[in-house]
Amino acid sequence: MNYRPGRIFLSAPHMGGHEKNYVLKAIEDNWVTTAGPNLAGLEHDICQHTNARHAVALSSGTAGLHLALRTLGVKAGDDVLCPTLTHVATANPILYVGATPVLIDSEPETWNMCPGALREAITTRQKQGKKIAAIMLVHLFGMPANLKEIMQVAEEFEIPVVEDAAHALGSRYSGHQVGTFGQAGVFSFDGNKIVTTSGGGALITGYEHLANEARTLAAQANDAAENPQYDQVGYNYRLSNISAGIGRGQMELLEMRVKQRRNIFAYYEQQLAPIENLAFQAESKVCFSNRWLTIILLPGEHQPASIKQALEEENIETRLLCKPLHLQPLFQNSPYFGDGLSERLYNRGLCLPSGSSLYEEELEKVSKVLKRLLEPS
Numbered sequence: 001m002n003y004r005p006g007r008i009f010l011s012a013p014h015m016g017g018h019e020k021n022y023v024l025k026a027i028e029d030n031w032v033t034t035a036g037p038n039l040a041g042l043e044h045d046i047c048q049h050t051n052a053r054h055a056v057a058l059s060s061g062t063a064g065l066h067l068a069l070r071t072l073g074v075k076a077g078d079d080v081l082c083p084t085l086t087h088v089a090t091a092n093p094i095l096y097v098g099a100t101p102v103l104i105d106s107e108p109e110t111w112n113m114c115p116g117a118l119r120e121a122i123t124t125r126q127k128q129g130k131k132i133a134a135i136m137l138v139h140l141f142g143m144p145a146n147l148k149e150i151m152q153v154a155e156e157f158e159i160p161v162v163e164d165a166a167h168a169l170g171s172r173y174s175g176h177q178v179g180t181f182g183q184a185g186v187f188s189f190d191g192n193k194i195v196t197t198s199g200g201g202a203l204i205t206g207y208e209h210l211a212n213e214a215r216t217l218a219a220q221a222n223d224a225a226e227n228p229q230y231d232q233v234g235y236n237y238r239l240s241n242i243s244a245g246i247g248r249g250q251m252e253l254l255e256m257r258v259k260q261r262r263n264i265f266a267y268y269e270q271q272l273a274p275i276e277n278l279a280f281q282a283e284s285k286v287c288f289s290n291r292w293l294t295i296i297l298l299p300g301e302h303q304p305a306s307i308k309q310a311l312e313e314e315n316i317e318t319r320l321l322c323k324p325l326h327l328q329p330l331f332q333n334s335p336y337f338g339d340g341l342s343e344r345l346y347n348r349g350l351c352l353p354s355g356s357s358l359y360e361e362e363l364e365k366v367s368k369v370l371k372r373l374l375e376p377s
């Protein structure tokens, strides 16, 4: 990563070396298309790692979320419950299918979807005669959501769950890999995620019919016939066999990448401990986060945007938290349930450089600059 010399990136792609073997083999064998052994190999690796029964490799995580909603039969006019503190990529697929995103605020413990606000949203919307077609939860920055309580609510009201695990490949809840709790789980292999295919994603599910349906919809909804009959709208969401080759090399490294990112978190936690009123995203006993990104909540007197700017002047890339969706123009008409915690997190949060390829000297520099900026002189 030398396209800007000396720059410390937020989360750069990190190759291990075997990726190019899979890619070269694909080129040598002329599997330069959206079919081929790397795709089956990557899907196998994902199932192996997560213990999911089925995996479908796709062109992006967003495509995976869209297909999850399609395969669960979410229709125009339905409600889909979704956290407000997330990337817009979580909610866009809800709009693709013409459903209404109902935005749920964060809970203090995980910063993810608050089970109490979720329950309130369901009962309120049901009283208004709305059909709640799915719950879309997110494991933000790799931290598992409160799956126990959310799954309880989902079961009580018989609502299917989609896990947006774009950040969270390798994270566990009560010992089980996230993405395997809901009817479907979705990973992203975008360049800045914990492992990458340069761009891509995958849907995992325990249900064979959902996997088959997703695979069909990802390939223009072709039935297998020689002269296909079309009875529904399809997409071209297939992943390239070349990209899948990168993914196979990356999957070999996943466990190490989780360790490396967790070490980075631990390093920041230790270095920044002396700064008063600075907080981290805490991990409860049942949660194991891949620590995809380390987030700090700044002491109240500091603005994330100005700290970000000051770090930028040192050639250090950081990122603000996603602005809660209920504050975005695109979602101004979406119902919202909660007490504003997401906004308070947004107003204090900063994502620190967390890539597994960072050198110790780079982490030292980030911590040193942060201490200088945040400690009273």
Ligand SMILES: *Cc1c(COP(=O)(O)O)cnc(C)c1O
Residues within 6 Å of the ligand: 059, 060, 061, 062, 063, 086, 087, 089, 090, 138, 164, 166, 167, 187, 188, 189, 190, 199, 200, 201
């Ligand atoms: C990255 C991301 C996605 C979508 O993944 P892409 O592969 O970029 O389409 C979905 N949800 C969240 C929270 C993300 O950060």
